[in-house]
Amino acid sequence: MDILIPKFADIVDIFIIAFLIYQILLVLRRSGGWQILVAVVAIIILATIATALNLRMVSSLLNSISRYWALALIILFQPEIRTLLSKINLSRELNLSLRKRETNYVYMPLIDAISSLSFRKIGALIVIENRRKLTEYINNGEIIDAALSLRLVLTIFNPKSPLHDGAIIIRGDRIIAAKVVLPLSKNPEYIKHFGTRHLAGIGITEVSDAIAIIVSEQNSQISVAQNGKIKVNVAYEELLQILMDATS
Numbered sequence: 006m007d008i009l010i011p012k013f014a015d016i017v018d019i020f021i022i023a024f025l026i027y028q029i030l031l032v033l034r035r036s037g038g039w040q041i042l043v044a045v046v047a048i049i050i051l052a053t054i055a056t057a058l059n060l061r062m063v064s065s066l067l068n069s070i071s072r073y074w075a076l077a078l079i080i081l082f083q084p085e086i087r088t089l090l091s092k093i094n095l096s097r098e099l100n101l102s103l104r105k106r107e108t109n110y111v112y113m114p115l116i117d118a119i120s121s122l123s124f125r126k127i128g129a130l131i132v133i134e135n136r137r138k139l140t141e142y143i144n145n146g147e148i149i150d151a152a153l154s155l156r157l158v159l160t161i162f163n164p165k166s167p168l169h170d171g172a173i174i175i176r177g178d179r180i181i182a183a184k185v186v187l188p189l190s191k192n193p194e195y196i197k198h199f200g201t202r203h204l205a206g207i208g209i210t211e212v213s214d215a216i217a218i219i220v221s222e223q224n225s226q227i228s229v230a231q232n233g234k235i236k237v238n239v240a241y242e243e244l245l246q247i248l249m250d251a252t253s
């Protein structure tokens with residue numbers, strides 16, 4: 006029967022538990038994020054005090070709560086975490102769309118130049134450098150290092166220009182070199198179907214992650230080589246998409 010008579014510590018124990026439950030419910034109702042954080046910190050502090058004062062029920066409850074505080078925080082802050090994550094996602098999307106706009110801005114003069122070259126049936130070989138630097142090929146050509154522009158591309162590939170033979174190499178928004186000699190693809194399938202301009206375009210993409218754009222002098226078709234494969238008769242929108250995908 007002794008067990009049914011509450012001691013002073015038990016009454017304090019029960020009172021504190023009731024008070025805590027009431028406060029937690031109040032905080033949850035207001036659903037303010039920082040109040041929840043304060044509540045969790047308070048629980049941890051109270052658990053330590055309760056253990057020190059030997060309030061067994063309070064301390065065992067608070068200790069078990071504080072053991073799971075990380076999980077409790079995730080559950081309680083779920084809306085805030087979700088908002089934060091969606092903000093991170095939004096900034097990623099914003100970043101992507103900015104990069105997309107940047108790529109559009111950089112490559113539009115190139116697309117215009119390719120369209121003009123194709124219309125006039127002027128052969129061209131344009132290499133877009135990616136992560137793997139093409140220094141050894143750049144060094145065998147003529148260093149230009151000038152801003153990429155429609156007029157410069159047309160001037161270089163003008164059949165009367167001393168620089169028109171070979172490839173140009175583009176790094177970012179600059180034409181780094183012209184008259185560059187590239188390694189020819191030795192793929193027998195390609196050798197059967199293509200001439201040396203196309204084979205050179207494919208060849209550089211077999212040894213690097215560059216993209217090669219080939220404008221055919223014979224049929225004005227635009228082809229794109231990537232990862233040792235060639236796609237013929239590529240539309241401008243598709244070409245822009247390939248450039249954006251490869252450089253973003």
Ligand SMILES: Nc1ncnc2c1ncn2[C@@H]1O[C@H](COP(=O)(O)OP(=O)(O)OP(=O)(O)O)[C@@H](O)[C@H]1O
Binds near residue numbers: 169203
């Ligand atoms: N190793 C190379 N590196 C860079 N450019 C090259 C290389 N070999 C050839 N070329 C370019 O290709 C031109 C020859 O193109 P050719 O007609 O043989 O090829 P093609 O693939 O049939 O192209 P097109 O359809 O334009 O005729 C050369 O004048 C030169 O500009």
